[in-house]
Amino acid sequence: MQNNLPHIQSIFTADCVILGFKEGELKVLLVERNEFPFKDFWGLPGFFVDQNETIDDAVKRILFEYTGLKGIFMEQLYTFGDLQRHPQGRIITVAYYAMLRLDDAIKLAPSSNYVRSAKWWSIKDLPELAFDHNRIIAKTLEKIRRKISHSPIAFELLPEKFTLTQLQQLYEAIWEKKLDKRNFRKKMLNYDVLKELDEKQKGVSYRAAKLYKFDKRKYAKAFQNGINFSK
Amino acid sequence: MQNNLPHIQSIFTADCVILGFKEGELKVLLVERNEFPFKDFWGLPGFFVDQNETIDDAVKRILFEYTGLKGIFMEQLYTFGDLQRHPQGRIITVAYYAMLRLDDAIKLAPSSNYVRSAKWWSIKDLPELAFDHNRIIAKTLEKIRRKISHSPIAFELLPEKFTLTQLQQLYEAIWEKKLDKRNFRKKMLNYDVLKELDEKQKGVSYRAAKLYKFDKRKYAKAFQNGINFSK
């Protein structure tokens, strides 16, 4: 950093891993590229950041353009700058991940002409993606596997009202590990961050489960003591 | 990302939070700036990344230039892109943190002419720094506070041979919290990641303590089971 900026300029982009949860599986939103490089490959939604917006704002903007949603949970993941990651030269990308509730009928609206289509993919069964996007998704998984132990990010992926079984399935999907139903419920209720509702599941052909809400106020209290949704 | 790169170019830098541990305190290496902006302010060592090196390599290079050391532990922290962080326009910086053993007499060699001097500061008592560097250091602290619970990064800051009391003081400095001696030792030895040496502290005017080494092989085993140096 010098007085007269030497204008060593670099190209950088932002890529976003948009996650959802449906049918007991973690899903990731991918786009089909319509231009070189990696034409016809699937990859993460990526974009340039304007000179007059923060990276966070740029990601919010793009999330809105793709999903029509605002206020989505998002967080910076990592910045990738390998020399080989882009065939046209070293392009640095700041990767983010975002989490949203897939229950609302989200209309996917790929807004840019470099994108042919957009689709939710099961994160367990991805093709070879453009650039280093497989690696970025792998790193996202590592991150959220750790993070759901001490942060209430799981609730970002669930409908506002959910059953304990849905919550458990989400943890199981992220950790790729079966959990004991009784222990899971005991522990989760013990944290005292859920609000039990006077409402039950509807439209199922078996005993309807109670619905719960995540309670931010309770969580704020519990957080002081260092909560730990351990495996 | 498009076929013909639109060359929306951005300036970006890398900044490095270099940490050491001495006299029971966490230290951070700061440089005194010799040029505008923020002339005469102290700040983090920052630098441009060449077009043909990865960000990691650039940080390694700079660490070597400043300290004469290679193989220092380092990790990416976060990428900061606020619009106001640099008075001359939006400059994105990728922040790293690094940890080294301060016991070796490290000769600080500020290599660049934008730096007047370099000095170790106690992290608890910092002046107002250039740019958003106070914030970057705060974020580093948050990160390592979490990270020392499940990673053996503490050992990066200690001499190769250390006493249990030194190790405890380091945890206490990072967590800003007194720990119980007996419980700390019991727990730490229980993890089975330390090797007890046939050697004792020298040059102290009281009962000399046993020296220990961190044992990477033992750690690798313990790691499988999900180690947790909890508070």
Next chain:
DNA sequence: TCAAAAGTGTTTTCCTTACACCCATGC
């Protein structure tokens, strides 16, 4: 012999784990 830090065990409490059966509902 004194000052300074090293070193050491036990008890209580709490969290984690393992484990299996009956219940409610819709079809």
Next chain:
DNA sequence: GCATGGGTGTAAGGAAAACACTTTTGA
């Protein structure tokens, strides 16, 4: 009435936390 998931308790083991005194050493 049957298939499907909902919902529940207890015992045992292990980790965490609280707590204070004796030992060693050099000056």
